[in-house]
Amino acid sequence: MNAHLQPTGSAYFLTQETQQTERHTLSVLVDNEPGILARVVGLFSARGYNIESLTVSETEHGRRLSRITVVVIATPKTLVQIKLQLERLVPVHRVHDLTAEGNYVERELALIKVKGTGDHRAETLRLAEAFRAHIIDATVESFVFEVTGKPDKIDSFIALMSPLGLVEVVRTGLAAIGRGAEGM
Amino acid sequence: MAEKMTGAEMVIQALADQGVEHIFGYPGGAALPIYDAMFQQDQVQHILVRHEQGATHMAEGYARSTGKPGVVLVTSGPGATNAVTGLTDALMDSIPLVCITAQVPTTLIGTDGFQECDTVGITRSCTKHNYLVKNVNDLPRVLHEAFHIATTGRPGPVVIDIPKDIQFAVGEYYKPEIETLRHASYRPQVDGDLKAIEAAVDLMLKAERPIFYTGGGVINAGPEASENLRELAELTGFPVTSTLMGLGAFPASDPQWMGMLGMHGTYEANMAMHDCDVMINIGARFDDRITGRIDAFSPNSRKIHVDIDPSSINKIIRVDVPIVGDCNRVLEEMIRIWRSKTNQPRTEAIAPWWKQVEKWRAVGSLNFKNSDTVIKPQWAIQRLYEATKKQSKEVYITTEVGQHQMWAAQHFHFDKPNHWMTSGGLGTMGYGLPAAVGVQVAHPDALVIDIAGEASVQMTMQELSTAVQYRLPIKIFILNNERMGMVRQWQDLLHGSRYAHSYSESLPDFVKLAEAYGGKGIRCENPAELDAAIAEMLDYDGPVLFDVIVEKDENCLPMIPSGKPHNEIILPDTANLGSIIDEKGRALV
Ligand SMILES: Cc1ncc(C[n+]2csc(CCOP(=O)(O)OP(=O)(O)O)c2C)c(N)n1
Ligand SMILES: [Mg+2]
Numbered sequence: 001m002n003a004h005l006q007p008t009g010s011a012y013f014l015t016q017e018t019q020q021t022e023r024h025t026l027s028v029l030v031d032n033e034p035g036i037l038a039r040v041v042g043l044f045s046a047r048g049y050n051i052e053s054l055t056v057s058e059t060e061h062g063r064r065l066s067r068i069t070v071v072v073i074a075t076p077k078t079l080v081q082i083k084l085q086l087e088r089l090v091p092v093h094r095v096h097d098l099t100a101e102g103n104y105v106e107r108e109l110a111l112i113k114v115k116g117t118g119d120h121r122a123e124t125l126r127l128a129e130a131f132r133a134h135i136i137d138a139t140v141e142s143f144v145f146e147v148t149g150k151p152d153k154i155d156s157f158i159a160l161m162s163p164l165g166l167v168e169v170v171r172t173g174l175a176a177i178g179r180g181a182e183g184m
Numbered sequence: 185m186a187e188k189m190t191g192a193e194m195v196i197q198a199l200a201d202q203g204v205e206h207i208f209g210y211p212g213g214a215a216l217p218i219y220d221a222m223f224q225q226d227q228v229q230h231i232l233v234r235h236e237q238g239a240t241h242m243a244e245g246y247a248r249s250t251g252k253p254g255v256v257l258v259t260s261g262p263g264a265t266n267a268v269t270g271l272t273d274a275l276m277d278s279i280p281l282v283c284i285t286a287q288v289p290t291t292l293i294g295t296d297g298f299q300e301c302d303t304v305g306i307t308r309s310c311t312k313h314n315y316l317v318k319n320v321n322d323l324p325r326v327l328h329e330a331f332h333i334a335t336t337g338r339p340g341p342v343v344i345d346i347p348k349d350i351q352f353a354v355g356e357y358y359k360p361e362i363e364t365l366r367h368a369s370y371r372p373q374v375d376g377d378l379k380a381i382e383a384a385v386d387l388m389l390k391a392e393r394p395i396f397y398t399g400g401g402v403i404n405a406g407p408e409a410s411e412n413l414r415e416l417a418e419l420t421g422f423p424v425t426s427t428l429m430g431l432g433a434f435p436a437s438d439p440q441w442m443g444m445l446g447m448h449g450t451y452e453a454n455m456a457m458h459d460c461d462v463m464i465n466i467g468a469r470f471d472d473r474i475t476g477r478i479d480a481f482s483p484n485s486r487k488i489h490v491d492i493d494p495s496s497i498n499k500i501i502r503v504d505v506p507i508v509g510d511c512n513r514v515l516e517e518m519i520r521i522w523r524s525k526t527n528q529p530r531t532e533a534i535a536p537w538w539k540q541v542e543k544w545r546a547v548g549s550l551n552f553k554n555s556d557t558v559i560k561p562q563w564a565i566q567r568l569y570e571a572t573k574k575q576s577k578e579v580y581i582t583t584e585v586g587q588h589q590m591w592a593a594q595h596f597h598f599d600k601p602n603h604w605m606t607s608g609g610l611g612t613m614g615y616g617l618p619a620a621v622g623v624q625v626a627h628p629d630a631l632v633i634d635i636a637g638e639a640s641v642q643m644t645m646q647e648l649s650t651a652v653q654y655r656l657p658i659k660i661f662i663l664n665n666e667r668m669g670m671v672r673q674w675q676d677l678l679h680g681s682r683y684a685h686s687y688s689e690s691l692p693d694f695v696k697l698a699e700a701y702g703g704k705g706i707r708c709e710n711p712a713e714l715d716a717a718i719a720e721m722l723d724y725d726g727p728v729l730f731d732v733i734v735e736k737d738e739n740c741l742p743m744i745p746s747g748k749p750h751n752e753i754i755l756p757d758t759a760n761l762g763s764i765i766d767e768k769g770r771a772l773v
Contacts, residue, residue, distance in 0.1 A: 088495055
């Protein structure tokens with residue numbers, strides 16, 4: 001049974017979901033028109049799908065196309081539904097399940113503010129170098145780092161900064177693209 | 185060849201170019217420029233409704249009985265919000281509608297202006313697509329694209345929100361070529377994959393216990409699809425059942441017809457669905473009223489599913505042969521391939537199956553105990569059906585929602601598609617009366633009857649006034665049980681017969697009400713007088729409100745209770761409803 005069908009409270013959904021959930025990255029090519037993001041987000045909330053991360057920006061200005069990268073956690077059966085439901089939206093051109101297709105790269109960018117003086121400051125800088133984090137703002141008692149990488153790399157960097165004076169974090173969400181010469 | 189005109193004139197011009205003859209609407213401040221443009225032309229006839237919900241259901245009835253899109257025009261704010269129920273209804277039942285909503289001027293949008301509401305926001309999830317037009321030069325493309333999207337692929341409602349200043353603005357009108365509209369992102373697949381269709385026919389050729397399970401998709405695919413379904417059924421010799429939405433696609437008078445399936449479907453249809461070895465789903469969507477308990481749904485069958493909407497396939501029930509495509513195209517291919525492999529129906533191989541089906545049929549699951557003192561609702565429908573058969577006119581039936589709707593589906597029989605209009609997916613009380621008005625507008629010489637309940641009909645009663653204004657002789661056949669019968673039945677079944685707010689008190693005198701509206705009122709409570717009263721209704725040249733006083737506590741059976749599989753259907757002679765559903769089933773809808 002699809003987890004996303006249960007909240008309807010309808011008569012027959014007695015059986016529990018038996019499939020394991022998986023984390024998948026979908027790449028959605030859409031017309032960049034007003035309301036498109038609301039359509040996509042509305043679809044997820046209306047049908048009870050979970051969004052882990054969502055990134056959107058215009059990518060081809062001439063053709064007014066945007067690319068939405070969305071990370072979802074769902075069962076294989078629901079993942080298929082999510083793709084098909086997205087494709088039903090009139091302004092959606094194509095949906096690729098990059099995780100299912102296998103061959104892709106993904107990156108996220110984070111801006112991380114860390115406060116500290118003395119030993120902490122030196123340790124912070126040493127770790128930042130190991131993670132190839134760039135300093136994009138500095139005061140005598142703080143840094144703002146820019147880190148790019150896979151989400152788990154950013155997670156570890158944040159974890160390491162946490163005892164050293166982590167103030168706040170901003171993340172862009174995931175951007176992903178297929179490998180090789182072919183485009184979407 | 186572009187022509188200069190105002191946005192309001194573009195609306196009318198585009199409707200005319202789309203061949204629209206009738207639109208259903210209600211004016212208001214923000215819509216006045218369009219109304220003014222309409223006043224100055226006579227290509228498109230406007231039907232003035234009494235409530236915007238009525239306009240949407242009229243457009244649905246119009247669309248479903250003609251195969252053409254229904255068109256609605258409403259003002260901003262409350263006009264748009266009143267249309268939401270009908271839009272949702274059309275989305276659930278895949279009915280092509282184009283709904284034009286007026287909006288406050290673009291400069292006022294976002295300021296909480298008078299009669300402003302976020303129409304595109306509100307209707308985003310209850311339309312197939314919607315638009316807010318902020319530049320008059322986009323209007324020609326948007327208007328034509330809306331018709332294209334509403335009517336192709338899986339049909340549905342499309343909203344175009346047009347601010348008042350855009351209606352006044354002047355721009356270049358042109359009629360775009362279809363190929364230039366949305367070709368990149370919107371391309372419904374109509375031709376089924378040939379390999380899959382071959383695999384389906386192979387399964388059908390080996391079937392020993394086959395069944396066709398057909399739905400509204402066959403009706404949406406046009407009258408040829410119904411013709412092709414009949415041909416394929418004849419070629420194969422397989423039994424045919426249908427959902428509520430698909431009634432009429434296959435003739436009820438055909439011996440291969442099994443009756444409707446689902447929660448209130450026949451015993452034979454539901455048992456055959458449960459026990460079949462090959463299920464051929466054509467244009468139905470495994471709705472929960474059909475499947476019953478999913479993990480017990482047709483456990484031993486191989487399933488073929490034809491649907492134009494890929495997301496319908498494998499959404500609820502896993503199928504073995506998915507075929508995305510238009511029902512008509514796929515049926516044509518199935519016939520061609522079947523013919524290339526054999527010229528015999530599988531009469532002999534499926535003879536034992538038919539024998540079993542006949543045994544189930546012999547149970548007589550639609551039987552009821554008749555009475556000579558009180559009118560039984562099922563009997564009233566049977567008498568109505570018999571009376572209409574003698575009419576030379578085309579007969580169209582609409583319904584409200586409740587027990588009367590299910591009895592109509594069970595006891596009124598349809599031999600043609602597009603003659604049965606009911607709210608299936610959303611189950612909207614108040615649908616039937618306005619839908620009948622819409623059907624009658626499209627078919628002025630036909631006999632159009634709304635089979636109604638006394639509770640439902642009061643939801644959109646005021647559209648009787650529309651019927652009177654436009655001399656639309658609709659007949660409203662109220663099965664008056666002084667109960668929200670379906671709710672009462674569930675309370676008996678699930679809530680210890682505690683009838684919380686499920687009876688109709690302070691009912692109006694429907695006869696006087698009809699007269700007050702300028703129609704005719706008839707009341708009948710004596711079974712012996714029913715036939716004569718029906719004849720009087722049918723003979724009257726004008727709208728009739730017929731109040732049939734029926735048995736108050738009749739249950740609608742058979743019924744598959746919540747949480748039960750198909751083969752645990754309750755048959756008519758089961759006495760005590762209250763003990764049938766267990767604790768778990770009670771929580772279910
Ligand atoms: C707009 C709306 N509100 C509530 C319901 C829930 N509901 C389903 S059937 C029903 C009772 C209908 O009563 P009536 O029209 O008298 O029909 P009957 O079942 O008595 O034949 C109700 C309240 C609904 N389907 N639609
Ligand atoms: Mg009633």
